[in-house]
Amino acid sequence: MVPVGLSAGVAALARAALDLVAPGRCAACGLAAPGPLCGHCAGRLRAAEPLGRWIPTPAGALPVFAAAPYEGCVRAALLAYKERGRRDLRAELSSALSRAAAAAATGGFLPSSALLVPVPSSPQAVRERGYDAVGLLAANAARRLRGLGLGATVAPVLRQARPVADQAGLSISKRSANLSGALTVPSARHRRRARGAGVVVVDDIV
Numbered sequence: 001m002v003p004v005g006l007s008a009g010v011a012a013l014a015r016a017a018l019d020l021v022a023p024g025r026c027a028a029c030g031l032a033a034p035g036p037l038c039g040h041c042a043g044r045l046r047a048a049e050p051l052g053r054w055i056p057t058p059a060g061a062l063p064v065f066a067a068a069p070y071e072g073c074v075r076a077a078l079l080a081y082k083e084r085g086r087r088d089l090r091a092e093l094s095s096a097l098s099r100a101a102a103a104a105a106t107g108g109f110l111p112s113s114a115l116l117v118p119v120p121s122s123p124q125a126v127r128e129r130g131y132d133a134v135g136l137l138a139a140n141a142a143r144r145l146r147g148l149g150l151g152a153t154v155a156p157v158l159r160q161a162r163p164v165a166d167q168a169g170l171s172i173s174k175r176s177a178n179l180s181g182a183l184t185v186p187s188a189r190h191r192r193r194a195r196g197a198g199v200v201v202v203d204d205i206v
Contacts, residue, residue, distance in 0.1 A: 036077075
């Protein structure tokens with residue numbers, strides 16, 4: 001048990017210390033496991049087929065790829081990574097992200113030299129978690145993609161232009177209004193880096 005009142009960073013250290021003296025637990029189902037996921041949950045995540053969709057936007061339809069359906073052990077693992085300090089899931093989740101990007105490349109949607117642009121969390125969320133959840137996944141995925149022979153670099157060029165409300169419980173229309181104009185490319189230097197490049201926006205949930 002982690003003592004109440006600890007900051008997110010100290011709590012994560014406490015959990016890591018407990019893992020040294022207690023059997024590890026699967027972040028998705030809670031069963032004893034030698035790694036961050038048990039064999040069953042890891043197998044479900046690794047066997048998931050990436051999903052591709054065309055999503056309508058005001059600027060036209062955009063291709064969107066997801067690593068797996070947001071349900072079951074996948075949902076539980078992602079929430080554990082983001083909200084419970086399970087940074088040990090980074091390798092499994094970034095591997096899934098790289099599989100989705102590779103599927104996009106196979107479909108002709110990923111350019112030969114892509115910029116992976118992570119959607120930024122709020123500064124408060126980063127402070128509370130002690131890490132940039134999506135940024136770390138994008139960095140790991142870029143390394144894996146380069147290992148597959150695909151050009152990929154991370155370009156954290158987006159910034160939050162204004163605070164946004166928690167998306168949980170909001171309808172689709174309210175989510176759209178909540179996020180409209182919430183992100184910006186803040187400087188000429190950032191815009192030069194992204195201009196003319198094949199940009200792949202990376203987020204945890206579609």
